[in-house]
Amino acid sequence: MIPQVTVIGSGASGVHFALTALRKGRTVRMLDVGRAGRAPVLPDATLDQLKDRLDDPASYFLGSRFESVLLPDVTDEYYGIPPSKDYVFDPPEGFGHASTGFSPLFSFARGGLGEAWTGGCYPLSAAEVEDFPFDHSAWGASYAEVARRIGITGEADDLARFMPLHDHLLPPLKLDLHSERLMASYRAQRDRLNRAGAYVGRTRVATLSRPLGDREACDYTGRCLWGCPRGALYTPSATLRECLTFPAFEYVPGVEVSHLRADSAGRIVAAVATTVAGPAHEFPVERVALAAGALLSTRIFLASIQRESGSPVRLTGLMDNRQVLVPFLNLGMLGRPFRAETYQYHLLGMGLEGKTPRDYVHGQITTLKTALVHPLIQRLPLNLSASTRIFRSIHGALGLVNVNFRDTRRPDSFVELTSDARPRLRIHYTPDEGEPARMREAIARVKRALFRLNCVVPPGMAHVRPMGASVHYAGTVPMTPAGGSLTTTPDCQSRDFENLFLVDGATFPFLPAKNITFSLMANAVRVAEAAF
Amino acid sequence: MTQQGIFVTGGTGFVGRRLLPLLAGLDRPMAVLVRGGSAGLPHDRATTLVTGDLLAPETYRDALRTCGVVIHLAAATGRASAQALRQVNVDGTRALLGACRDANVSRVLFVSSIAATFPSEARYPYAEAKRAAERLVSDAGIPFTIVRPTIILGPDAPILSSLSGLARLPIVVLPGDGRVRVQPIHVDDVAARLLRIVRDDEFGGETIELGGPETTTMEELVQEIRCASGRPAGRVIHVPLGLLAVPLRAAEAIGLGSVLPITAAQLSSFRYEGVATRPGRRSSETPLTGLASMVGGAPAPAGNAFTPSPALPGECRVFTRYLLGRNPDAYVQAKYTQALAAVPALAPRSRFDEVLIRFAGRGPFAARLADSYASLFQPGSALRKRLVLLLAILETHPPFSTQIDRAPGSASRAAAGIVAHGMLGALSLVAGLLLFLPVRIVRGGIPRKTS
Numbered sequence: 013m014i015p016q017v018t019v020i021g022s023g024a025s026g027v028h029f030a031l032t033a034l035r036k037g038r039t040v041r042m043l044d045v046g047r048a049g050r051a052p053v054l055p056d057a058t059l060d061q062l063k064d065r066l067d068d069p070a071s072y073f074l075g076s077r078f079e080s081v082l083l084p085d086v087t088d089e090y091y092g093i094p095p096s097k098d099y100v101f102d103p104p105e106g107f108g109h110a111s112t113g114f115s116p117l118f119s120f121a122r123g124g125l126g127e128a129w130t131g132g133c134y135p136l137s138a139a140e141v142e143d144f145p146f147d148h149s150a151w152g153a154s155y156a157e158v159a160r161r162i163g164i165t166g167e168a169d170d171l172a173r174f175m176p177l178h179d180h181l182l183p184p185l186k187l188d189l190h191s192e193r194l195m196a197s198y199r200a201q202r203d204r205l206n207r208a209g210a211y212v213g214r215t216r217v218a219t220l221s222r223p224l225g226d227r228e229a230c231d232y233t234g235r236c237l238w239g240c241p242r243g244a245l246y247t248p249s250a251t252l253r254e255c256l257t258f259p260a261f262e263y264v265p266g267v268e269v270s271h272l273r274a275d276s277a278g279r280i281v282a283a284v285a286t287t288v289a290g291p292a293h294e295f296p297v298e299r300v301a302l303a304a305g306a307l308l309s310t311r312i313f314l315a316s317i318q319r320e321s322g323s324p325v326r327l328t329g330l331m332d333n334r335q336v337l338v339p340f341l342n343l344g345m346l347g348r349p350f351r352a353e354t355y356q357y358h359l360l361g362m363g364l365e366g367k368t369p370r371d372y373v374h375g376q377i378t379t380l381k382t383a384l385v386h387p388l389i390q391r392l393p394l395n396l397s398a399s400t401r402i403f404r405s406i407h408g409a410l411g412l413v414n415v416n417f418r419d420t421r422r423p424d425s426f427v428e429l430t431s432d433a434r435p436r437l438r439i440h441y442t443p444d445e446g447e448p449a450r451m452r453e454a455i456a457r458v459k460r461a462l463f464r465l466n467c468v469v470p471p472g473m474a475h476v477r478p479m480g481a482s483v484h485y486a487g488t489v490p491m492t493p494a495g496g497s498l499t500t501t502p503d504c505q506s507r508d509f510e511n512l513f514l515v516d517g518a519t520f521p522f523l524p525a526k527n528i529t530f531s532l533m534a535n536a537v538r539v540a541e542a543a544f
Numbered sequence: 545m546t547q548q549g550i551f552v553t554g555g556t557g558f559v560g561r562r563l564l565p566l567l568a569g570l571d572r573p574m575a576v577l578v579r580g581g582s583a584g585l586p587h588d589r590a591t592t593l594v595t596g597d598l599l600a601p602e603t604y605r606d607a608l609r610t611c612g613v614v615i616h617l618a619a620a621t622g623r624a625s626a627q628a629l630r631q632v633n634v635d636g637t638r639a640l641l642g643a644c645r646d647a648n649v650s651r652v653l654f655v656s657s658i659a660a661t662f663p664s665e666a667r668y669p670y671a672e673a674k675r676a677a678e679r680l681v682s683d684a685g686i687p688f689t690i691v692r693p694t695i696i697l698g699p700d701a702p703i704l705s706s707l708s709g710l711a712r713l714p715i716v717v718l719p720g721d722g723r724v725r726v727q728p729i730h731v732d733d734v735a736a737r738l739l740r741i742v743r744d745d746e747f748g749g750e751t752i753e754l755g756g757p758e759t760t761t762m763e764e765l766v767q768e769i770r771c772a773s774g775r776p777a778g779r780v781i782h783v784p785l786g787l788l789a790v791p792l793r794a795a796e797a798i799g800l801g802s803v804l805p806i807t808a809a810q811l812s813s814f815r816y817e818g819v820a821t822r823p824g825r826r827s828s829e830t831p832l833t834g835l836a837s838m839v840g841g842a843p844a845p846a847g848n849a850f851t852p853s854p855a856l857p858g859e860c861r862v863f864t865r866y867l868l869g870r871n872p873d874a875y876v877q878a879k880y881t882q883a884l885a886a887v888p889a890l891a892p893r894s895r896f897d898e899v900l901i902r903f904a905g906r907g908p909f910a911a912r913l914a915d916s917y918a919s920l921f922q923p924g925s926a927l928r929k930r931l932v933l934l935l936a937i938l939e940t941h942p943p944f945s946t947q948i949d950r951a952p953g954s955a956s957r958a959a960a961g962i963v964a965h966g967m968l969g970a971l972s973l974v975a976g977l978l979l980f981l982p983v984r985i986v987r988g989g990i991p992r993k994t995s
Contacts, residue, residue: 064942070879073940077886081936085725085759085924087819110750112682347958349951385948386936395915395976396931397867398969400948405958408951430749431687438749440682 015041018297020269023124025516025536026303027251032540039260045120046265047099052241059234059352082387096239100128114441115480123249130357131218132527133164134175139369140524145493146502154534162246163224171213174363182221184214188354190379197465209365210461215358218246236356271315280509299511306485306517311437314429326428329421331487331523337475338413340467345409352382373454374525380410419523421487441479484528486517503542548612549573560617563735575607598636601643608647615653626669633673641684651747652688654681658818668812687747694755694818697838698731711770716778720785720814722763727755727819730833755820757832859905866911879937892926900927917976
């Protein structure tokens with residue numbers, strides 16, 4: 013029997029679209045490559061206990077082939093992805109891409125890129141949703157629904173001016189000592205900072221401060237970076253587990269959809285996939301929700317449309333958040349011991365007002381505690397013995413602001429397919445001309461704000477990450493109020509194939525300076541509500 | 545695919561001269577665009593020399609019709625004027641691509657430059673021109689591959705003459721801080737890669753950044769070149785780039801450009817990292833030529849590559865004592881041995897690399913001196929990599945992990961520790977410099993144990 017809905021991809025967008033459809037009584041089949049991770053080791057151990065109790069801790073933390081060690085002179089962007097999360101980025105055999113100006117990350121994991129996220133959940137402000145061509149009141153209910161499903165901690169504080177409040181916020185997580193001190197400094201300097209357009213407050217994080225469903229609350233083991241063993245940090249695979257409790261849900265892992273086949277009337281009749289086991293296989297479909305992640309969905313969409321039209325197609329408007337990492341040293345924390353048993357990802361955020369509300373710049377503040385230290389120690393300009401001893405004094409004082417910038421759709425950033433026998437994505441990204449000036453100005457403001465918080469930024473240490481590093485891809489098949497081919501309706505229904513919905517970031521017409529995962533999930537819920 | 549003819553521009557250039565003999569081995573018809581002279585080009589029945597001008601497509605359009613593949617090497621480089629750079633690299637490429645479309649050419653291989661990855665800067669017209677040319681190629685609607693080599697070295701490498709100019713001075717005057725990294729590649733390795741793209745029909749619209757096996761700093765490279773010409777390593781004076789650019793530009797403006805060792809525009813090579821991010825190599829390929837063979841000007845040696853000696857048995861113990869002041873346990877020793885076998889990057893890549901490791905293995909104090917030198921002058925050395933890897937192992941395993949992270953407790957103790965260890969570190973650096981600079985000068989020699 014043909015299911016009423018076929019969802020392609022199990023990432024943040026796909027699972028929330030599927031869950032909404034299931035709750036509305038639809039039959040749903042999910043096609044997915046579905047790489048799976050391993051069960052967490054010693055789930056009750058804290059990070060330090062883990063080092064002590066594991067038989068081979070180096071394999072756990074560095075990988076069995078030492079692949080997570082950062083050696084000097086490696087030029088690639090350092091993501092610090094632990095071996096336990098390697099599977100998130102493990103591509104199917106033969107997968108490749110060709111990119112200029114862009115270093116994309118792809119995921120074929122069960123749960124998608126969200127399996128390796130850091131949980132930031134930021135609703136869009138009124139100015140940021142202006143380009144979205146639907147009734148803006150729809151956001152509120154969708155955000156609340158997602159918050160109810162995944163559990164988001166947060167607080168009504170100074171950052172609320174940049175990210176509206178919604179229902180179902182859980183009480184915030186406990187602050188670590190370093191973050192407490194930063195907040196105390198902020199309170200003392202609040203007026204001066206606010207006059208300069210800088211605000212500090214709690215980030216919104218999809219980490220539970222009380223149990224929800226089969227997930228436990230955060231118990232501060234300090235293991236977030238290495239994979240939360242309790243499921244306190246939300247990942248999309250949790251929603252996939254919930255979908256699997258519905259008899260009307262069929263999960264088909266091990267298949268990589270290459271394209272969608274349409275009939276002569278332009279209606280999609282099948283999803284064509286290669287399976288791990290062997291040759292191409294066709295899955296007949298009624299309605300399709302493409303949710304493989306903006307880039308992989310774009311690839312499937314391009315392959316489908318080129319088969320119909322017979323000529324190459326270029327999709328313009330690719331967006332991603334530029335990120336700049338600004339490390340800092342909190343002078344008040346110098347030499348102080350710190351507890352690894354605290355929450356490890358960002359607990360605080362820094363918001364900078366822009367010239368217009370759309371130019372808002374968002375920073376996530378992380379106090380560094382349990383990440384590997386050898387990547388940092390080797391950067392000090394001395395021998396490693398002296399560097400290790402100096403690092404000991406500054407470790408507890410180290411922090412990092414991950415500064416995010418907004419992006420807009422432009423014709424010179426595009427995605428197309430190569431002409432190989434097995435076409436690959438070709439991605440070309442060109443930043444807009446104003447970017448360098450915008451970055452310089454914002455980084456200077458971040459440094460000034462940090463200085464007011466009793467922190468210094470070592471000169472020359474701010475690091476501009478390559479485009480693609482933020483993994484917030486969007487904009488290739490935008491939703492528009494009216495339009496033609498290669499766009500969707502405001503409810504994300506393709507204008508090329510009437511029974512196709514694009515429910516991930518591909519349809520976003522604007523990319524604010526925020527982690528968009530929460531908005532992706534909310535939009536997927538909204539689209540499913542409208543479609544069924 | 546059918547065995548189509550190959551059309552080559554720039555066949556008389558530095559890369560072209562090494563590539564043509566390889567292409568001849570494919571046994572496919574070949575046409576080479578030349579401006580006039582054809583000295584040194586292959587004379588065989590399969591190769592047609594086409595006398596013409598890149599900017600005048602009518603001079604080579606007919607030849608293109610018999611060719612399915614175009615290898616576009618012709619370029620203005622180095623000291624050429626901004627106008628010439630633009631004319632040859634951009635307008636020339638545009639003209640060629642137009643003719644390719646007319647002639648139904650089905651593959652274009654364009655050799656660009658790593659400079660195309662430098663941040664956009666109007667003052668470096670070469671990079672701008674290469675970037676513009678890349679765009680033309682990728683937008684031409686013809687299946688293509690773009691190759692961006694890093695600095696290309698080898699016999700008669702044009703860049704060697706520029707860098708030798710700097711290297712031969714009694715005191716080496718180096719623009720910038722000299723720490724910008726470069727990854728030179730041998731011309732024959734570039735030619736071999738280009739050959740493979742044509743042979744295996746790899747035209748999937750990819751941009752391949754191509755670098756050699758060793759990443760070094762610009763300063764190291766200049767010193768290598770100096771040593772290769774029989775001089776000892778020289779004292780280096782670093783001149784801020786901004787300070788150099790102004791007089792160079794002024795001298796060029798009054799027509800003195802040709803007597804200067806370098807142009808203002810070329811300073812960008814001293815400012816931006818010239819390393820390949822995606823080497824585009826497969827592991828099954830033959831190893832690339834090492835740096836030492838490149839600067840010597842001799843052809844790449846066959847089967848004569850440097851082979852490192854096995855690691856010393858006491859190395860892990862010495863290094864752990866050096867890093868943390870205590871002996872490693874059996875677990876750390878086992879993991880270190882395992883890493884040496886599993887991680888190819890830990891093997892020394894040059895004679896001097898090995899000198900550092902063997903010297904450091906003599907004891908914790910020797911390790912401190914060698915590491916101090918390496919921290920500044922050989923950050924990518926195998927010694928440094930082994931120490932970092934050992935540190936990584938230690939930070940996962942108590943009691944070493946807790947020792948690495950033991951905070952001093954108060955800000956005043958932290959400050960005192962930072963000052964003390966900073967000063968000790970600086971002293972070790974001076975001692976390491978005094979010791980290793982002379983060794984570096986007598987390149988290739990391993991200090992023998994006197995005891």
